[in-house]
Amino acid sequence: MHERCLDQNLPDLVQRIHDQLLPGLRLHSADPHDPVRVLSLRQPWRSLGSGNYAAVLNHPHHPDLVVKVYAPGRAGWEQEAEVYRRIGTHPSFTQCFHVGEGYLVLGRLHGTTFYDCLRKGIPIPPGAIADIDAGLAYAVSRGLHGNDVHGRNVMVHQERGLIADISDFLEPQPCRAWQDLRWAYHTVYRPLIAPLGLRVPGPVLDGVRRSYRLYRRLRAWGEAAGPPARLG
Ligand SMILES: Nc1ncnc2c1ncn2[C@@H]1O[C@H](COP(=O)(O)OP(=O)(O)OP(=O)(O)O)[C@@H](O)[C@H]1O
Ligand SMILES: [Mg+2]
Structure with missing residues (x-):
């Protein structure tokens, strides 16, 4: 988004998100107080975790980046992008490298x-x-x-x-x-x-x-x- 991305292949990842990830992804959020369920995900994408609004996914060719995709009906990706814009760079946080409709590309946290x-x-x-x-x-x-x-x-x-x-x-x-x-x-x-x-x-x-x-x-x-x- 605004910071320099360590992964030189960010444009490839964005292409993969649109060509493979989003068309094959089915997320279900029954209740805003319970984690989103990943109902279908194309190979070789993997799920790293889910919150109550979004699922966090990773592609093995981009080990240091994750894609946080908001479930249908769950708002907030634009606000989250704005928060990352204001945070900039700080050791307690990751960074946002790209924002698309309903998703963010973030640096992967290995914790x-x-x-x-x-x-x-x-x-x-x-x-x-x-x-x-x-x-x-x-x-x-x-x-x-x-x-x-x-x-x-x-x-x-x-x-x-x-x-x-x-x-x-x-x-x-x-x-x-x-x-x-x-x-x-x-x-x-x-x-x-x-x-x-x-x-x-x-x-x-x-x-x-x-x-x-x-x-x-x-x-x-x-x-x-x-x-x-x-x-x-
Ligand atoms: N940058 C990241 N790198 C690796 N794993 C991550 C990253 N961000 C989130 N995760 C994993 O994905 C999970 C869900 O992400 P996140 O908490 O951002 O979703 P959310 O829907 O906004 O959550 P909440 O229910 O708190 O609103 C986290 O609990 C964590 O396990
Ligand atoms: Mg969360």
């Missing part, structure tokens, strides 16, 4: 999401938390908001923390996701999960994710209702 670290028992070092804090402070300095920074949107790579998904950073309303995740890291992960090397099964993590969403909704209602009326 593991916090969510997968918990599932697989991969350590999350405290320095990764500090890196993400630094990345978020930088984003704020660029007029952005650290929104929706949850366990599937942050990664660890070689002990460093990365923010993999900045699609909601134009949203100005306050979001406590990262604050709460950081709290859970210091209160539950460091004293309990890390020393015992525990692996947390996916269904348990999904249960925590759903409970947390409910908790956030209840808290938002509580805040909207204001303090309880004084008795007497």
